[in-house]
Amino acid sequence: MVASALTTAPALAEDVEVLHWWTSGGEAAALNVLKGDLETQGIGWQDMPVAGGGGEAAMTVLRARVTSGNAPTAVQMLGFDILDWADQGALADLNSVAAEQGWDAVVPEALQAFAKVDGKWVSAPVNVHSTNWVWANKAVLDSNGIAVPTTWDEFAAAVDALSAAGVTPIAHGGQAWQDATVFDAVAMGALGPDGYKAAFIDLDEDALGGDAMKTAFERMEFIRANVDENFSGRDWNLATAMVINGEAGFQMMGDWAKGEFLGAGKTPGDDFLCFRFPGTENQVTFNADQFAMFDQGGTVSAEQAALASAILSPSFQSAFNVVKGSVPARTDVSDADFDACGKQGMKDLAAAAASGNLFGSMAHGHANPASIKNAMYDVITAHFNGEYDAETAVSELVDAVSIAK
Numbered sequence: 001m002v003a004s005a006l007t008t009a010p011a012l013a014e015d016v017e018v019l020h021w022w023t024s025g026g027e028a029a030a031l032n033v034l035k036g037d038l039e040t041q042g043i044g045w046q047d048m049p050v051a052g053g054g055g056e057a058a059m060t061v062l063r064a065r066v067t068s069g070n071a072p073t074a075v076q077m078l079g080f081d082i083l084d085w086a087d088q089g090a091l092a093d094l095n096s097v098a099a100e101q102g103w104d105a106v107v108p109e110a111l112q113a114f115a116k117v118d119g120k121w122v123s124a125p126v127n128v129h130s131t132n133w134v135w136a137n138k139a140v141l142d143s144n145g146i147a148v149p150t151t152w153d154e155f156a157a158a159v160d161a162l163s164a165a166g167v168t169p170i171a172h173g174g175q176a177w178q179d180a181t182v183f184d185a186v187a188m189g190a191l192g193p194d195g196y197k198a199a200f201i202d203l204d205e206d207a208l209g210g211d212a213m214k215t216a217f218e219r220m221e222f223i224r225a226n227v228d229e230n231f232s233g234r235d236w237n238l239a240t241a242m243v244i245n246g247e248a249g250f251q252m253m254g255d256w257a258k259g260e261f262l263g264a265g266k267t268p269g270d271d272f273l274c275f276r277f278p279g280t281e282n283q284v285t286f287n288a289d290q291f292a293m294f295d296q297g298g299t300v301s302a303e304q305a306a307l308a309s310a311i312l313s314p315s316f317q318s319a320f321n322v323v324k325g326s327v328p329a330r331t332d333v334s335d336a337d338f339d340a341c342g343k344q345g346m347k348d349l350a351a352a353a354a355s356g357n358l359f360g361s362m363a364h365g366h367a368n369p370a371s372i373k374n375a376m377y378d379v380i381t382a383h384f385n386g387e388y389d390a391e392t393a394v395s396e397l398v399d400a401v402s403i404a405k
C-alpha cells in the first residue's frame with residue numbers, strides 16, 4: 001500500500017467516484033454513513049447516482065462509461081454482474097486489503113462466490129439483503145382483525161378481508177424488477193426450496209415448466225387483482241410509503257423497504273411488521289450489494305483500498321446495515337444495534353445457510369447472468385400485465401430461458 005501510495009497521486013488528495021442506485025430516502029441515509037466514514041479519512045466523494053431500483057439503469061450507464069474509457073472508481077453491483085466484469089478483466093485486485101483485514105475468514109461462502117474470482121477478491125461486500133419479506137402496516141391489520149399469515153391461504157384471506165374493507169391490500173410498483181421481486185417470493189412458496197433451485201439456479205426445464213410454476217403464476221394473478229389502479233410504473237419506495245401511511249396493508253419487497261419505514265420514524269412491532277412471505281419461513285433468497293473497483297491502471301489505488309477497507313470494517317458493517325435494512329456481510333458482527341427485523345434477518349440468514357436453504361435471488365442477479373434474468377423478467381412482467389394466462393406464461397418462461405441460455 002505504501003508503494004502504491006507513492007507511485008499514484010498523493011493518496012488522500014484523490015476523490016473516489018462512486019456509481020450507485022441508492023437514491024430513495026432510506027438508501028441515501030445509509031449511503032451517508034459510508035460518505036461520512038471516508039470523509040474522516042480525508043477522501044472526497046464524487047457522487048454518481050443513477051436512479052432506478054434494482055440497478056438496471058445504473059448498469060446501462062456503467063457500460064457506456066467503460067466503453068468510452070472512463071470507468072468510475074467504484075461501482076455498486078450485484079452477483080453475476082460482478083462475475084461478468086471480472087471475467088472481462090475490468091476489476092482491480094483487492095487481495096492486499098482482503099488479506100490485511102482477513103476477509104476470507106469472516107465473509108460467508110455464499111458471498112465469496114460473487115466477490116472472488118480465481119482466488120482474487122474483486123469486490124467489497126457491503127451487506128446481505130433478502131427478497132422474501134412482507135412489510136405490513138400494523139394498525140391496518142389490527143383494525144381489520146388480521147393476524148400475520150403463515151400460509152398462502154391465510155395470506156389470500158387477509159388480502160380479501162382488506163379488499164372488503166375498502167383498503168388497498170397490496171402496495172406495488174409495476175416495474176419489471178419489482179414484479180420479479182414479488183415473483184421470487186411467490187415462486188419460492190409455490191415451488192419449495194428444491195424447486196426454486198432447480199428452476200431458477202439450475203434452469204431445469206421440468207421445474208421451469210411444471211405445475212408448481214403454474215401455481216406461482218396463478219398466485220401472481222391474484223396479487224395483480226389486489227393492487228391499486230395506479231400501480232403501473234410506481235417506484236418501490238412510493239409503494240412502501242403507501243404501507244407507511246396506512247393506504248395499503250402489505251408490500252412484498254426486499255428489506256431495503258425497512259430503510260423507508262425507519263426514515264419515516266416508524267418502529268418495527270409497533271407501527272409496522274416484517275415477516276417472511278407465507279410458506280417461505282425457512283428460506284432466504286438473498287442479494288448482496290458490493291462495491292467493485294474498476295482497474296485504474298494495474299494496481300488498486302490508495303482511495304479504492306481505503307473505500308474497500310472502510311466497507312469491511314465491523315463498525316461500518318453495523319452502522320450502515322442498521323440504517324439500510326440489510327444485515328452485515330461479515331459473520332462476526334454483533335446484532336446488538338439492530339432492531340427486531342434486523343435481528344430476525346441475521347438469525348434467518350445464519351439458519352438458512354446452515355440448513356441449505358439460502359439461495360441467490362433470481363430477481364436481483366444472484367441466480368443467473370443478466371441475459372437469463374432479463375428473459376425471465378420479460379415473461380413475468382408480460383404475464384403480470386395480462387398478456388398471457390398462467391399456462392401460457394409457463395411455456396413462455398421455458399422458451400425464453402432456452403433461447404437466452
Ligand code: GAL
Pocket residue numbers: 021022027052053054055078129236256287288289364
Ligand atoms: C437492490 C439493491 C438494494 C436496493 C434495491 C432497491 O437491487 O440490492 O440495495 O437498493 O435494489 O433500489
